[in-house]
Amino acid sequence: MPQITPKILAFDVFGTVVDWHGSIAAEMRLLYPQVDGDAFALAWREGYQPAMQRVRSGELGWTKIDDLHRLILDRILPRFGLGDLPENERRALNRVWHRLNPWPDVVEGLSRLKRRHIITTLSNGNIGLLTDMAKHGELPWDCVLSAEVFRAYKPDPQVYLGVAEVFDVAPAEVMMVAAHHEDLAAARDCGLLTAYIERPLEFGAARPKDVSPVAENTLHARDFNDLAGQLGTNAAPIGDSDD
């Protein structure tokens, strides 16, 4: 096997870095205990791909994830008995996506990976959201890249190729890190390396996710510490020849 020496590690965020389901369910239990927080988190996230599809298809002009989250929120609130939530509470609740908690391995794993690689977000979340989240979770990013920079949502190739362009490297010098095989498949189609991260509880403890390996991925890791170990073992220091 050739040595794996990505210069850039580009991270999917929702589900891969942070536990959106657990964080939203916990906040709902605290603020609106009468609501099923688990179902609420799932319903909110379910609107995510269809909302982005409205942008991808051109039905909506460029719209940030903050605004898409708000559109979805307004639509689901009545279903959960919160149809008369006042504007200030809607605004505050919508920002829960800015304060999602990282999975337990993330801060240590990123800190290890940062020693030998440039670590950047590559999320459909907007820059402000990702920056607030990094401050909240003490995520030590070298750079905050977002679909907002490229004005296109993953899996649009512009997003994956855009990272290589920003850092002036070949696509094969970038590794996409994600807990979602679709994201990795689209990155692979653009020539990026890929690392799958197991996040079996992404949708909550009641709905464990199939985290079986897919042979096409460059690496398959339990979590970020496992990824750091695999890259540390297999990778030559940056700048070394890759023969």
Add this chain to the structure above:
Amino acid sequence: MPQITPKILAFDVFGTVVDWHGSIAAEMRLLYPQVDGDAFALAWREGYQPAMQRVRSGELGWTKIDDLHRLILDRILPRFGLGDLPENERRALNRVWHRLNPWPDVVEGLSRLKRRHIITTLSNGNIGLLTDMAKHGELPWDCVLSAEVFRAYKPDPQVYLGVAEVFDVAPAEVMMVAAHHEDLAAARDCGLLTAYIERPLEFGAARPKDVSPVAENTLHARDFNDLAGQLGTNAAPIGDSDD
């Protein structure tokens, strides 16, 4: 005087955060001791505004600073007896802008400011350059914003207003921090707060710069630690009322 409570501190980089003159002169002395490194650094930087003006005017399409630096470099090399420098050395030398050293107060000052504010670059330098520079100098940015994100060079209003838009705040909640009065004047025209930083040696010890205060700036600080002190004393914690 009303309390000053910027949520976002947006930093100019070349000259304000890093010592471009000293870093380039030092690298030239090391690699090409026959060249006057001081004059070389000044000549390279002199081409900077005219090169960006070619983009602003539309003569050139969108061009990253890395590529503008290279255009200028190729033009000045013959003047310094380096007209036959091979391609690989030109490429390596051009990346000196990625490894400029911060002024001595910067890392401590930024770390203090980061506790109460979002600290972001707001530079005409491209994202890859700023990211490499942050890694080189251990600059603890919360976010890396660049003209590249807005596809416009300062002092274009899009750049200053773009920061407020990215973070979903009013322009008056953003403070531009720079060692250049023109940059601050343009930010002020967009409604941003401004902090001037004295960098008397920006152009080298032989050419001390006039760092006199300009009354229109919100704050005038010797360096980043002084700025942290002034904001710490005057500013209420973020989220408090600003009455």
